[in-house]
Amino acid sequence: MDVQLGWPDLELVRELGDRGSVTAVAEASHRTPSAVSQQLKSLQRRLGIPLVERDGRGLRLTDAGRALADSATGVATALAEADASWRRFLGxxxxxxxxxxxxxxxxxxxxxxxxxxxxxxxxxxxxxxxxxxxxxxxxxxxxxxxxxxxxxxxxxxxxxxxxxxxxxxxREPLDVGLPLGHPLAGRAAVEPADLVGEPWTAPPVGFPIERALLALSARAGQPVRVVRRTTHLPLMERLVSRGQCLALLPRYSTLDHADGRFALVPLTGLRAGRxxxxxxxxxxxxxxxxxxxxxxxxxxxxxxxxxx
The missing domain is CATH 3.40.190.10 (Periplasmic binding protein-like II)
Structure with missing residues (x-):
């Protein structure tokens, strides 16, 4: 069967692959889920092959769907490159x-x-x-x-x-944030073993700083004691400055905030960064x-x- 594919067909498949559900595609394209579902059914019927399959509560592309999605990326990139070439000509x-x-x-x-x-x-x-x-x-x-x-x-x-x-x-190194009155605050550097038994604040599981803290724990040979969880770095800094806990803090993001409030000490014996x-x-x-x-x-x- 000779099936002519248009850009709306290719774009639909790519969006389904990226967003994982008809509802998400509908929201992004300002349409109803019913309209998106009908377009998908019509395309699969014309092609005679499934383009998506169930993946839990969502959808994932079949091999055929992925091939079409890759084609969509190629078409979209070619169009963007043509537009960029014209804009360069115009300055x-x-x-x-x-x-x-x-x-x-x-x-x-x-x-x-x-x-x-x-x-x-x-x-x-x-x-x-x-x-x-x-x-x-x-x-x-x-x-x-x-x-x-x-x-x-x-x-x-x-x-x-x-x-x-x-x-x-x-690459941003992670340093140890210490209260100014902490015995380690004057050190040029600290090692994981120096930090055993300290209370910590850290982001939730799955964030880079939390993963680095787990690596520190493994290197020290003892679990760390996390007393506060937050993704908000200013809160982590304030907890450290008030002497309530320690934290691994990103160097470039934190350096300007540390002066006179808390110590930012490099960590040795472990490559920690993001x-x-x-x-x-x-x-x-x-x-x-x-x-x-x-x-x-x-x-x-x-x-x-x-x-x-």
Whole structure:
């Protein structure tokens, strides 16, 4: 059977693969779930082959569906590259870019990024959003944003996702936050064994700092005692400054906050840090305006790394 596929067909399959349910695709495309379901049924009927299958309460693509989704990414990227080529010919860098990042990355990158864009690309509008999820959850956000700033711990590698580009920004070491009156606060560095028996504050399970604390516990040979759980770094800093607990804190994000409030001491005997990366779809990266924002984001990250 000779079946003609159009862009709406390819886009539907890609969105189902990225979002995992008819309801999520309907919300993203401002349609009813019934309309999306009917489009999917019609496409599968024309092709004569299933494109999705049940995965718990959601959907996942079959091999045939994944092949179509990969084709959709190729088509979308080619269209974006053609538009970017034309804009380069016109000398035009303009438009809106939606960037999502976790809280401390927003504080670290966005003020400088806004200043850079104002100087080099004044016709670019940057819309920013806070998304603080576990390190495995960032890849799911690329369907909704042009750029997603994510982090992962030293002990993990990016999960292979062929339709997501991973652009390294920087590696941020984790230091030990100590109250100023703590016996270890004056040390040039501390080892995991020095920290046995201390109370800690840490993010929930699955966040890079929490994974590093587990590695510290393993190296020290004793479990750590976590007395507070939060993703809010300012709260972690305040708990440390008041002498209520210790914390592993990201160096670049915390350094300016520590002076006169708490000590930030490097950790030796254990490689503890987090990798900060930009995640995006290949077709989004091909857009001229997104590439411009990504370029300035990488420049800001390089300056932060060099300056600290």
């Amino acid at each position: 035009d860098v303009s438009g809106t870019v939606r960037l999502a990042s976790f809280f401390s990355a927003s504080e670290l990158f966005i003020p400088g990024l806004v200043e850079r864009l104002a100087l080099r690309f004044p016709r670019v509008r940057l819309d920013t959003f806070d998304e603080d999820v576990s390190q495995d959850g960032f890849a799911d956000l690329v369907a909704d944003y042009d750029i997603v700033v994510a982090h992962r711990s030293d002990d993990t590698e990016p999960a292979p996702r062929p339709n997501i580009r991973v652009v390294p920004l920087l 990798h900060v990366e930009a995640l995006l779809r290949p077709d989004r990266e091909a857009r001229r305006v997104v590439a411009a924002v990504l370029e300035e984001l990488r420049a800001e990250a390089a300056q932060i790394s060099a300056g600290r």
